[in-house]
Amino acid sequence: MGYKVAVVGATGNVGREMLDILSERGFPADEVVALASRRSVGTEVSFGDKTLKVKALENYDFSDTDICLMSAGGEVSKEWSPKIGRQGCVVIDNSSAFRYDSDVPLIVPEVNADAVKGFTKKNIIANPNCSTAQLVVALKPLHDKATIKRVVVATYQSVSGAGKDAMDELFAQTRAVFVSDPVEAKKFPKRIAFNVIPHIDVFMEDGYTKEEWKVMAETKKILDPKIKLTCTAVRVPVFISHSEAVNVEFENPITAEEATEVLRNAPGVLVVDKREPGGYITPYEAAGEDATYISRIREDATVENGLSFWCVSDNLRKGAALNAVQIAEVLVNRKLLQPKSQKAA
Template identity: 55%
Template structure:
């Protein structure tokens, strides 16, 4: 008989929480009981889980005893308050917030890249899910780095508003409507107008001119892939609802060209490559919505610098960039460790 597990999704009414429930149902994870958890503000609401409808229950009243796995899909503040209560009751936590990503005792996992480090989870009973840009970046960069070591990367990200939660999506929607009727709609969630606009400002600006998002991306990439290369990052918020895109310039330690890179990426797990065989041979954010793969297109040599390539990467930030990655972690926990 297949063992089944008691699982909770905290933040079940948010973008990532809802997608986590969807993917748990889609992939037939062996679940005995599923708990949809949110703040008291969401009490009375219902969410879908496959063909079932779940009633939202309060996080404050959640008893972690008897739970096997808890997906935390909420803020760092929520994680800070409630994860210690979960782990104190032997519940394994997969945390989507940034709280534990810098903790050396907490594995930061992308299953296609560094699954072997998952065994370290039992130090604290916590696994950190990486940043939604870092996941597709790591999936694309690691197989190349395995063949020829990366020396330096220059990254420009184009991040959709769903990365800022439902309130970010609502703000883009409301501002777009307001533009058509010539009505002012001042920014609330974002620092500037997002409708028909973009800006290089995600997170807080620090004293060296980088944002907290840019610093997170550089740090997490090194933690997942290795510290042998440097990353320079510019993160841009764009007026797209779902789907992140990334332009990457990669300098390698030895000779490589676009054809070699394409062969490597074609053999890698979790990646779909697109050949440069016509004018539309690239994938845009809107085309990856609902997709599980990381798409890599516009693979080309950088003629300005030796041993250097350019890539265009796109990914559904709510699925592989967040929920799917965490469910894959849970699947490995279940199959190997529980």
């Protein structure tokens, strides 16, 4: 007998991706339910070769559901995830609502799958920020090899990280530039077409943005609280895939060749680094792919034991939907969750 899975936020970018990935990876689900707000009821979404009609989250009974993939934003999650968890359904939440809760594991399966056992406290597991997910996949094998002291990262984040309206805005502004129409900025504080914006999420008192703070706090929780990290998060006019320029300082010596070998053998990582024109991965090529791609691995001569590299991943997949489904697979493969239908039988 398989599992019953609900996807909340099924009409959004990440929700649709979750449905696609559940189907692609052959997740052992006997039934998949698409849920969203009342205004989306009756909307049709694809699940493999099937079409699902969206139901209302407000009226749904989770008592016979095993896993809920939650991708409806922080406010919805704060209200609903604890209620769903109390009905015995494990929530894998894509928002930031529970990432910093000490009773909620924050999981990237390639990095800290063992920590998933802590889900029983609240029946909630948190997915990290999209930028954090790809970063820690790249950092974990290097940390195991040479122990990371400090990380400096600049992110180049695609507009899909801000939702469908943001993607529409980039398209509309780009078209407006070509036909000499007025360029309107609604979703972003400044024009995004043919521009970059060094501002994602709200500003905090120390001058960092919330997005930058998330990357710093989450990396420490997932990987190692002793790591020092600073981040600059930038929105770029790319539809899908986040890129990161990463500089790392280690406790112990590590050469570029050693780092390349370590990363080639790491789970979830693909190294494409030919040191020639085009011998690296760009966001366009990473879109629709599951891997975290690493290129431009080189030694940093300005510090002892320093490396720099370029890191690219599809933010809707590894940064969100894929990671959530992988967490569900950990629960299943490690036999941490029995289907309710099996218990009832």
